Amino acid sequence: MQSLSEYLQAHPDLRFIFTGGKGGVGKTVSAAVLAYQYAQQGKRTLLASLNPVHSLSSLFGQDLTGGSVKPVQGVNNLFAIEVSTEDAVEKYRQNVGQRIREFLKYADIPVDPKAFIDIAMTNPAFEESAMFDKMSDMMLMQSGEYDRIVFDTAAVANAVRLIGLSKIYGLWLGRLIESRKEALSLRVQLSFRKEKVAQEVARDPMMADLMAMNERFIEVKKLLVDPEVTAFFFVTLPLSLPISVVKRFIEMVKGYDIPVGGVIVNEVITPQALQGAADEYLLNKFKEQGAYLRIIDQDLGPLVRAYVPLYPREVVGLESLRQVAEDMFRPVEALAGELLA
Ligand SMILES: Nc1ncnc2c1ncn2[C@@H]1O[C@H](COP(=O)(O)OP(=O)(O)OP(=O)(O)O)[C@@H](O)[C@H]1O
Numbered sequence: 001m002q003s004l005s006e007y008l009q010a011h012p013d014l015r016f017i018f019t020g021g022k023g024g025v026g027k028t029v030s031a032a033v034l035a036y037q038y039a040q041q042g043k044r045t046l047l048a049s050l051n052p053v054h055s056l057s058s059l060f061g062q063d064l065t066g067g068s069v070k071p072v073q074g075v076n077n078l079f080a081i082e083v084s085t086e087d088a089v090e091k092y093r094q095n096v097g098q099r100i101r102e103f104l105k106y107a108d109i110p111v112d113p114k115a116f117i118d119i120a121m122t123n124p125a126f127e128e129s130a131m132f133d134k135m136s137d138m139m140l141m142q143s144g145e146y147d148r149i150v151f152d153t154a155a156v157a158n159a160v161r162l163i164g165l166s167k168i169y170g171l172w173l174g175r176l177i178e179s180r181k182e183a184l185s186l187r188v189q190l191s192f193r194k195e196k197v198a199q200e201v202a203r204d205p206m207m208a209d210l211m212a213m214n215e216r217f218i219e220v221k222k223l224l225v226d227p228e229v230t231a232f233f234f235v236t237l238p239l240s241l242p243i244s245v246v247k248r249f250i251e252m253v254k255g256y257d258i259p260v261g262g263v264i265v266n267e268v269i270t271p272q273a274l275q276g277a278a279d280e281y282l283l284n285k286f287k288e289q290g291a292y293l294r295i296i297d298q299d300l301g302p303l304v305r306a307y308v309p310l311y312p313r314e315v316v317g318l319e320s321l322r323q324v325a326e327d328m329f330r331p332v333e334a335l336a337g338e339l340l341a
């Protein structure tokens, strides 16, 4: 079993770290701890929340709202942003609208673009597409500015769609480029003034636009599937539902060749916490958790990087984040033995 710190040491060039899992299992806390740890090591780190509902501000106990990058008070090298879904969607809406207008103009299709734009906007994955676009922006443009970017992604379904979308997006772009190429070469073949048209084709703004989009997409994808650069960490509780979500999620992510960094088991009742406790409820929960910890060990064993104890209070503020960091980066082997005994 490789612990979290061993994994990070073995992957010194990681630049993009993601956390995922079922709702409420501790994705934001885990992302914050990873970012905190990197910042402590002197890495200039950006913690980016891509959730429609943000919780970085309440976690750090400071105002990180507003959709722009802000330094986290009290931690050197740590910056945070709560990406505004509305801003991302609005920017994306304008981009897509612009593309559709251009397309209709260059293809010489004399129709009102508004209907086409409306249809594109009602696409149920539009918001995810917008967030994916924003994420791509950050990965390509801000990676020079930061040594590490830790993304706190939305609940499981959204994050999977975000990834799945990248595949569809790629297919769609490839097809668009192909048909544009076909149309352009036809124009060259049909023209008497071939040279003139060939020059025009080389300058074709739509083709240039598509190619640029495609290059950007290929670049992001290359980063997303590189295990030296990217790692997805999944957070689960020792409970049935979060475990099946993580298993499903891992299969999906692997299907897209995205590297899995490991699994963090959160809110574990430690034997120490039980000591002297006569509380029936806690004892029952402890027994129940035992069965799930064994399932986790059986099915995900080598991927488990950390067991984080259940704290008596929620994780709020730097002091409690420091405590979680300490626990999350403990050697995992000894704890596993103790918990699974
Ligand atoms: N080990 C722990 N012990 C006690 N409380 C915890 C622990 N881990 C997380 N929490 C608390 O559980 C709640 C959920 O944590 P967090 O916000 O990180 O989950 P999430 O997966 O990001 O949720 P969401 O799906 O809503 O984004 C928070 O109030 C947090 O303080």
Ligand SMILES: [Mg+2]
Binding pocket: 027, 028, 029, 051, 055, 152
């Ligand atoms: Mg969260």
